[in-house]
Amino acid sequence: xxxxxxxxxxxxxxxxxxxxxxxxxxxxxxxxxxxxxxxxxxxxxxxxxxxxxxx
Amino acid sequence: xxxxxxxxxxxxxxxxxxxxxxxxxxxxxxxxxxxxxxxxxxxxxxxxxxxxxxxxxxxxxxxxxxxxxxxxxxxxxxxxxxxxxxxxxxxxxxxxxxxxxxxxxxxxxxxxxxxxxxxxxxxxxxxxxxxxxxxxxxxxxxxxxxxxxxxxxxxxxxxxxxxxxxxxxxxxxxxxxxxxxxxxxxxxxxxxxxxxxxxxxxxxxxxxxxxxxxxxxxxxxxxxxxxxxxxxxxxxxxxxxxxxxxxxxxxxxxxxxxxxxxxxxxxxxxxxxxxxxxxxxxxxxxxxxxxxxxxxxxxxxxxxxxxxxxxxxxxxxxxxxxxxxxxxxxxxxxxxxxxxxxxxxxxxxxxxxxxxxxxxxxxxxxxxxxxxxxxxxxxxxxxxxxxxxxxxxxxxxxxxxxxxxxxxxxxxxxxxxxxxxxxxxxxxxxxxxxxxxxxxxxxxxxxxxxxxxxxxxxxxxxxxxxxxxxxxxxxxxxxxxxxxxxxxxxxxxxxxxxxxxxxxxxxxxxxxxxxxxxxxxxxxxxxxxxxxxxxxxxxxxx
Numbered sequence: 001x002x003x004x005x006x007x008x009x010x011x012x013x014x015x016x017x018x019x020x021x022x023x024x025x026x027x028x029x030x031x032x033x034x035x036x037x038x039x040x041x042x043x044x045x046x047x048x049x050x051x052x053x054x055x
Numbered sequence: 056x057x058x059x060x061x062x063x064x065x066x067x068x069x070x071x072x073x074x075x076x077x078x079x080x081x082x083x084x085x086x087x088x089x090x091x092x093x094x095x096x097x098x099x100x101x102x103x104x105x106x107x108x109x110x111x112x113x114x115x116x117x118x119x120x121x122x123x124x125x126x127x128x129x130x131x132x133x134x135x136x137x138x139x140x141x142x143x144x145x146x147x148x149x150x151x152x153x154x155x156x157x158x159x160x161x162x163x164x165x166x167x168x169x170x171x172x173x174x175x176x177x178x179x180x181x182x183x184x185x186x187x188x189x190x191x192x193x194x195x196x197x198x199x200x201x202x203x204x205x206x207x208x209x210x211x212x213x214x215x216x217x218x219x220x221x222x223x224x225x226x227x228x229x230x231x232x233x234x235x236x237x238x239x240x241x242x243x244x245x246x247x248x249x250x251x252x253x254x255x256x257x258x259x260x261x262x263x264x265x266x267x268x269x270x271x272x273x274x275x276x277x278x279x280x281x282x283x284x285x286x287x288x289x290x291x292x293x294x295x296x297x298x299x300x301x302x303x304x305x306x307x308x309x310x311x312x313x314x315x316x317x318x319x320x321x322x323x324x325x326x327x328x329x330x331x332x333x334x335x336x337x338x339x340x341x342x343x344x345x346x347x348x349x350x351x352x353x354x355x356x357x358x359x360x361x362x363x364x365x366x367x368x369x370x371x372x373x374x375x376x377x378x379x380x381x382x383x384x385x386x387x388x389x390x391x392x393x394x395x396x397x398x399x400x401x402x403x404x405x406x407x408x409x410x411x412x413x414x415x416x417x418x419x420x421x422x423x424x425x426x427x428x429x430x431x432x433x434x435x436x437x438x439x440x441x442x443x444x445x446x447x448x449x450x451x452x453x454x455x456x457x458x459x460x461x462x463x464x465x466x467x468x469x470x471x472x473x474x475x476x477x478x479x480x481x482x483x484x485x486x487x488x489x490x491x492x493x494x495x496x497x498x499x500x501x502x503x504x505x506x507x508x509x510x511x512x513x514x515x516x517x518x519x520x521x522x523x524x525x526x527x528x529x530x531x532x533x534x535x536x537x538x539x540x541x542x543x544x545x546x547x548x549x550x551x552x553x554x555x556x557x558x559x560x561x562x563x564x565x566x567x568x569x570x571x572x573x574x575x576x577x578x579x580x581x582x583x584x585x586x587x588x589x590x591x592x593x594x595x596x597x
Contacts, residue, residue: 005290006267009128012135013353016346017254023103023343024247030100031240038096038236042083049085 058205062399069403070222073241073410077226077234086439087446090231091160091422092326099327101236102336105415106323107343108239111246112412113197113405116351118470120385123355127270127289129297130355133306133471134348138341140310145337148330150315153493155330162321162485163427169492170500172431177507178485179427182318185480185514186420187453193416194220195461196382196470197409204386204402216461219409224454227414228447232326235414242407249404252397253389254350257357260392269360285359305561308568309475312486317478319419351385358388382470413457421449472560476514483567484510487575495579502579510571517563523548524555 058066084090097105122130144151159165163182167175198216202209226234258266270289288294292303314320314337327333362368362384369387372380393401425446437445484507491498491506527549535542548555 002290005129005292009131009290009349010263012131012345012349013128013254016342016349017251019342020247020346020350021251023107024244024251027100027104028244031104031243034098034101035237035240037098038093038101039083041096042233045085046083 058398058402059395061396062402065396065399066403066406069241069245069406073238073245073407074222074226076241077230077238079230080226080233080237081229083233084229084231084443087422087425087442088160089233090443090446091418091426092322093232093236095326095328097236097323097326097328097332099332099335099339101240102323102327102332103340103343104243105236105239105326106320106336106340108243108246108407108411109235109319109323109415110344110412111347111408112193113200113409114193114412114470114474115347116405116408117196117200117382117385118474119348119351120355120358121381122348122471123352123357124359124381124384125285125355126287126292126297127274127285127356127359128349128352129288129290129292129294131345131349131352132292132298132303133310134345134352136303136307137310137313137344137348140307140314141337141341141344144311144314145334145339145341148334150489150493151321151324151333151337152330154321154489155324155327155333160325161423161426162316162318162489163423166488166492166503167431169498170488170503174488174500174503174507175427176431177504178481178488179423181481181484181507181511182423183420183428185477185482185511186318186416186423187456188480188518189474189477190413190416190420190453191457191460191464191477192470192473193409193413193461194457195464197405197413198461199383200386200405201402201409203383204390204398204405206390213462216458219406220413220454220458223410223413223417224451227417228450231446232322232418235411235418236326238414239411242411245407246404246411249400249407250346250350253393253401253404254353256393256397257354257389261357261360266357266360269364270356273359273363284363289356301565302561305565309479309482309564312482312568313478316482316486316489318423319415322415322419322422354389355385358384361388361392417450417453417457420453421446424449424453476517476560476563479514479564479567480511483513483564483571484508484574487568487571491575491579497579497584498575499579499582499585501582502575502577505574505578506571507574509574510567512570513563513565513567517558517560521557524557527552527555 088095119130119134122133124130143149154162154165157165157168159168161179161182163175163178166178194216195212197219198212201207201215201219202212207215226238230237261269270285273285274287274289276284287297292298293300298306323336324333327336367373368380368384369391372383372387375383389401390398425442429445430442487506487510488498488503491502523545527545530538530542530545530549538546
């Protein structure tokens with residue numbers, strides 16, 4: 001029983017290290033792109049707000 | 056510990072990059088919607104980064120490492136339970152689906168649609184009370200980690216806390232959720248790198264089999280160092296010396312309540328583009344929560360083994376109480392273990408962890424304060440600029456409260472129990488309201504009042520009684536020469552109840568859930584059936 005628990009925690013710990021390492025790159029790249037898109041959206045909104053209304 | 060130039064460079068580059076990005080985002084803030092929920096523009100991966108960054112703070116590292124130090128690898132059990140709860144909610148959309156569809160900014164806002172404005176206000180009050188008290192120890196524990204890991208004199212703690220708070224407030228007050236999202240992203244990367252590198256270094260320096268055997272030895276009482284004996288089974292969470300079944304069952308319920316009700320998590324759900332994004336964000340972040348407990352827990356367990364094999368705790372920690380020593384053992388161990396360059400990375404990661412959590416929490420509680428406590432009381436709608444000003448002022452006010460509370464309050468037990476119990480002040484009742492409000496047509500506002508009040512009884516009793524018992528026992532051990540009125544009262548209390556024992560956290564927690572549930576059930580059934588209101592869970596999205 002104790003060996004099973006030890007095996008379980010060993011898998012959890014090493015899988016966590018691997019998962020954190022993977023997310024670092026995956027979310028790092030994709031999240032960075034999403035920030036750029038978000039900033040562009042806000043830039044466009046700000047630019048539209050600055051445009052004078054047609055008379 | 057002396058920081059080498061490379062350590063300083065890493066820390067300064069991180070701080071400058073993070074602060075600049077945070078301050079830059081202030082130009083996009085046009086109103087409270089942008090400030091509080093980033094205009095609901097958050098996409099999946101940014102959501103994962105933000106959710107993970109906010110919920111893994113330095114305070115988390117401190118208490119999960121403490122659990123590892125006292126309970127071995129089994130201390131990470133809560134992480135497994137939380138991951139299970141996250142995945143279940145992400146798969147089914149339980150609570151979070153209808154919440155996102157309702158288009159609200161905070162949870163109490165939904166209660167107004169279902170139970171009326173007074174319930175919204177009362178729920179807002181409980182959320183703010185529980186949330187701010189819960190956050191009260193963040194700055195203190197974060198400061199302690201930095202002071203102990205760098206080997207600074209303890210007298211500098213106040214300065215470290217103040218500097219940390221100043222940096223966090225600067226970008227949070229200016230840029231709100233937009234700044235928080237961008238800085239969370241940077242902080243997610245920095246702390247992710249720090250956690251991975253530190254974990255690998257910890258395993259490679261001690262050796263995996265030495266670590267496992269060392270934990271066995273500490274458990275069997277054959278550890279070499281003074282005071283380095285584990286009292287809980289290091290691998291089996293069900294063992295009678297460890298958490299046991301009751302605690303784990305309570306934690307399972309508690310974690311489901313956390314992932315569906317904890318406002319800082321829910322604010323990411325409400326900021327996401329749509330319901331599907333929110334659910335995917337939960338599913339993909341679920342396993343991150345195993346590591347949130349397992350990796351700092353690994354460092355804590357390693358600290359236990361290391362000190363037991365090297366003659367006990369360092370001199371600076373030997374005069375402390377067992378609770379304080381177990382909190383500070385891991386940063387002290389990491390300070391000894393990590394080589395130049397890695398210390399800089401660890402400190403940058405620690406700063407990132409502290410800043411991401413504090414900023415996210417400050418913003419969340421300030422938003423609830425404005426949206427659910429102040430806004431319903433204002434008869435004439437305020438201008439967008441005035442609303443923004445008030446929300447920013449609230450962020451600042453909560454920040455100052457944190458500084459003073461952190462310096463004054465003394466933890467009566469371990470940090471995890473404090474966080475669980477203060478969170479429970481609102482978790483049990485608000486979770487009951489949410490579930491009943493979304494899925495039970497017969498739920499009434501009277502039931503909601505009863506659930507809110509009864510749900511807070513358990514945790515508040517725990518906080519007050521345990522603090523009293525701790526202070527009374529200490530007073531009994533060190534009699535003051537001329538006691539004040541309060542000290543006399545405590546002495547009397549100690550004489551009348553010499554065997555008074557603190558309330559167990561699982562008892563206080565479970566009691567609050569049972570009472571809140573009963574309050575809702577009995578209160579609703581005893582009152583008139585509600586008029587037919589729209590229940591967001593049954594609405595078809597437009």
